Amino acid sequence: MPWFERPLLAVLRHEYAAAMRFAEDDAAEVMPAAPAAPCQLYVHVPFCEVLCPFCSFHRVRHNESKTKWYFDALRREIRLYHEAGFRFADVYVGGGTPTVDADELIETLELVRASSPVRAISIETNPNHLQAQTLQRYRAAGVTRLSVGVQSFDDGLLASMVRLEKYGNAAQIRERLAAAQGIFPTLNVDMIFNLPGQTMAMLDHDLAELQALAVDQVSFYPLMTAPSARHAMQKSMGLSDQGLRHAMYERILNHLLPSYRPASAWCFSRNEGMFDEYIIDQDDYVGVGSGAFSYVGGAMYSTTFSLKHYCRRVEGGRSGITQRRKLGLKERMRYDFLVRLFGGQLRHDYVEKRYGRAFAVRMAPELAAMRLIGATRHDADAIRLTPLGMYCWVLMMAEFFNSVNGVREQMREHVRTELDAWNEEASVPVASIGRLPQGAKS
Ligand SMILES: C[S@@+](CC[C@H](N)C(=O)[O-])C[C@H]1O[C@@H](n2cnc3c(N)ncnc32)[C@H](O)[C@@H]1O
Ligand code: SF4
Numbered sequence: 001m002p003w004f005e006r007p008l009l010a011v012l013r014h015e016y017a018a019a020m021r022f023a024e025d026d027a028a029e030v031m032p033a034a035p036a037a038p039c040q041l042y043v044h045v046p047f048c049e050v051l052c053p054f055c056s057f058h059r060v061r062h063n064e065s066k067t068k069w070y071f072d073a074l075r076r077e078i079r080l081y082h083e084a085g086f087r088f089a090d091v092y093v094g095g096g097t098p099t100v101d102a103d104e105l106i107e108t109l110e111l112v113r114a115s116s117p118v119r120a121i122s123i124e125t126n127p128n129h130l131q132a133q134t135l136q137r138y139r140a141a142g143v144t145r146l147s148v149g150v151q152s153f154d155d156g157l158l159a160s161m162v163r164l165e166k167y168g169n170a171a172q173i174r175e176r177l178a179a180a181q182g183i184f185p186t187l188n189v190d191m192i193f194n195l196p197g198q199t200m201a202m203l204d205h206d207l208a209e210l211q212a213l214a215v216d217q218v219s220f221y222p223l224m225t226a227p228s229a230r231h232a233m234q235k236s237m238g239l240s241d242q243g244l245r246h247a248m249y250e251r252i253l254n255h256l257l258p259s260y261r262p263a264s265a266w267c268f269s270r271n272e273g274m275f276d277e278y279i280i281d282q283d284d285y286v287g288v289g290s291g292a293f294s295y296v297g298g299a300m301y302s303t304t305f306s307l308k309h310y311c312r313r314v315e316g317g318r319s320g321i322t323q324r325r326k327l328g329l330k331e332r333m334r335y336d337f338l339v340r341l342f343g344g345q346l347r348h349d350y351v352e353k354r355y356g357r358a359f360a361v362r363m364a365p366e367l368a369a370m371r372l373i374g375a376t377r378h379d380a381d382a383i384r385l386t387p388l389g390m391y392c393w394v395l396m397m398a399e400f401f402n403s404v405n406g407v408r409e410q411m412r413e414h415v416r417t418e419l420d421a422w423n424e425e426a427s428v429p430v431a432s433i434g435r436l437p438q439g440a441k442s
Helices: 006-017 066-084 102-115 133-138 156-161 170-180 199-213 227-237 242-256 309-315 330-342 349-353 358-362 364-372 387-414 418-424
Strands: 038-046 088-095 120-126 145-151 187-193 217-222 261-264 267-269 285-288 293-296 299-303 319-327 345-347 376-378 382-385
Touching: 006 145, 038 066, 038 293, 066 102, 066 285, 066 309, 066 376, 088 102, 102 120, 102 133, 102 170, 120 187, 133 170, 145 170, 170 187, 170 199, 187 242, 199 242, 217 242, 217 387, 227 387, 242 387, 285 299, 309 376, 309 418, 319 345, 330 345, 330 358, 345 349, 345 364, 358 364, 364 376, 382 387, 387 418
Parallel strands: 038 088, 038 285, 088 120, 120 145, 145 187, 187 217
Antiparallel strands: 217 267, 261 267, 285 293, 293 299, 299 319, 345 382, 376 382
16 A cells, blocks of 8 residues: 555545535526537436445336336436537436336437437446347447446355346356447446455456456446445445555556556556546536436536435426535636546646646645655646556545545435335335444444
């Protein structure tokens, strides 16, 4: 572990927690103004067949009729943005598991394409949804990137993640991925490292499997643990060894580079021109659906985490947004510093155009600190990450997502009764996966 890891994490935790403080905002009833250029659209589909214990995204059990109600609301909300002048160039559908209802998903994608000059569409899925015919339909609906959540090729780890039974064992996943290759311009595989019980040998095995499959793109996330997921995770998976995280990341870099190039600090692409993760390419993005975040014109927005409230709001002609936070100048600079360098470089011309000379002055402590610890390299045209810097940015981005997860938790807590009822009505009993026992402190 590098010497600065603990202090860096302590500082980030404090700063991001403050930065993510949203307030209920009546003004947020008003949609953000449409930017001049087409922006990015994020569509949140919160339904899953199994609730994995490590996951702190906004998700509920899949329920067929309610899912249809929700997709209908999604399309209404997309139309509202279109009427307000928004146009979308890139679309990212995440979850949850957006592919729980292929017909509904395709109808939604067709709507976006009919009203915007869409150039790329990315969708998330799980290995049990890789039927060839359905994948061809997604491709025909304009999907350019399919992202499959694999997490690991170790059956023991898949079992501890409660994924083995529903999403398939390593051999089945391997076979389905091999069959899915070549259908989309980019096939991405999501993996997690530093899982409880994961050894270096298991990670080597995962890397060997990926190499044998030669997938287009791999996203390797460090395990992030939100307080609300900690109990369920510890119960079924145990605790991870933080001391292994840096060594594991180095092993991933050594293995994947140079045959893969870093598209971000945790996403690696085999070829140029692959479609990468969202939030890097464009400045503004609009999030539709329950529990979605937007960043438009220097302000962050969040939609309601109540699925019922969301559907009813949209049926009443309003967007799902219930919270807003305007970012100050320094916060916007920090956000750009984080997100741009996560993508590998912060170009001087980009900074000059947005902030002029103020950036170098206001961000002097951050710029100097990162250079001093050897995380960044200052070239003539841009600031770039060193391999050590890539690890720093993995930590920083993970902390950023942890703070987002903190917000998700608070908001989900407000609608806990509704989410529990929703889960209980779903076809299979949920037990208490992902919940703290009564009286336990997060
Ligand atoms: C939110 S899921 C949505 C797609 C799909 N349901 C799945 O399971 O892959 C997208 C990815 O987020 C990653 N993820 C979820 N929870 C995580 C956590 N606690 N730490 C690290 N990565 C996580 C997993 O790699 C997962 O594949
Ligand atoms: S990781 Fe599991 S719970 Fe989370 S979104 Fe994917 S399938 Fe759903």
